[in-house]
Amino acid sequence: NAGVTQTPKFRVLKTGQSMTLLCAQDMNHEYMYWYRQDPGMGLRLIHYSVGEGTTAKGEVPDGYNVSRLKKQNFLLGLESAAPSQTSVYFCASSGPRGGLTGTDTQYFGPGTRLTVL
Amino acid sequence: AQSVAQPEDQVNVAEGNPLTVKCTYSVSGNPYLFWYVQYPNRGLQFLLKYITGDNLVKGSYGFEAEFNKSQTSFHLKKPSALVSDSALYFCAVPMDSSYKLIFGSGTRLLVRP
Numbered sequence: 001n002a003g004v005t006q007t008p009k010f011r012v013l014k015t016g017q018s019m020t021l022l023c024a025q026d027m028n029h030e031y032m033y034w035y036r037q038d039p040g041m042g043l044r045l046i047h048y049s050v051g052e053g054t055t056a057k058g059e060v061p062d063g064y065n066v067s068r069l070k071k072q073n074f075l076l077g078l079e080s081a082a083p084s085q086t087s088v089y090f091c092a093s094s095g096p097r098g099g100l101t102g103t104d105t106q107y108f109g110p111g112t113r114l115t116v117l
Numbered sequence: 118a119q120s121v122a123q124p125e126d127q128v129n130v131a132e133g134n135p136l137t138v139k140c141t142y143s144v145s146g147n148p149y150l151f152w153y154v155q156y157p158n159r160g161l162q163f164l165l166k167y168i169t170g171d172n173l174v175k176g177s178y179g180f181e182a183e184f185n186k187s188q189t190s191f192h193l194k195k196p197s198a199l200v201s202d203s204a205l206y207f208c209a210v211p212m213d214s215s216y217k218l219i220f221g222s223g224t225r226l227l228v229r230p
Contacts (some may be wrong), residue, residue: 004160021160031216033217039148040126040222040223041222042207042220042221042223043161043207043218043220044215044220045212045218047128047216050216058217092159092161094216095216096216101135103149103165103166103168104216105151105163106161106163106218107163108153108160108161108162109160110158110159110160111160116134
């Protein structure tokens with residue numbers, strides 16, 4: 001089991017360029033998430049998905065788009081990168097496993113460090 | 118609205134001494150609480166969670182956390198710290214009892230030899 005993997009690990013963009021971050025999980029999880037991590041701010045939810053073909057906005061969705069065409073993959077896109085999007089991006093996935101809502105453990109990928117110049 | 122607070126940006130402790138990383142919460146309904154750890158240049162790893170039952174929850178790597186309803190706290194503890202415990206620790210709570218998590222700002226733990 002590879003768990004949650006992310007591609008690429010590092011990327012440098014110029015303002016206005018576009019890119020796609022790929023997340024893959026092999027745990028057959030229904031839910032997938034994209035977070036960004038900035039110093040002193042913890043992790044903030046960008047977008048999430050509750051199943052194949054579905055996506056929804058999180059806490060900080062502006063400037064990002066996502067797609068979940070296959071259950072195991074969750075893509076995060078930046079159409080026109082801005083310096084404010086310099087951050088570390090984490091993908092995560094979780095159950096559900098039939099327990100109480102809100103009790104599932106999320107499993108995280110290793111992260112993508114993005115710098116926008 | 119659900120929230121968690123980690124009042125300390127950094128905790129310093131000597132190897133072999135007990136450690137505590139603090140977390141307080143504000144939730145409506147039943148509190149489900151999580152601790153995650155992030156080692157340098159790595160993703161977050163699950164440590165433990167409280168759902169219901171025993172107030173003392175045991176987790177990975179010898180960590181435990183004590184749920185205190187009257188003080189609305191869920192502090193992470195370890196009886197004897199290791200240098201390898203040095204990392205960033207996050208407390209989290211589900212958003213409105215959903216599957217989405219709200220994370221605290223994180224506490225950096227430094228264990229000196």
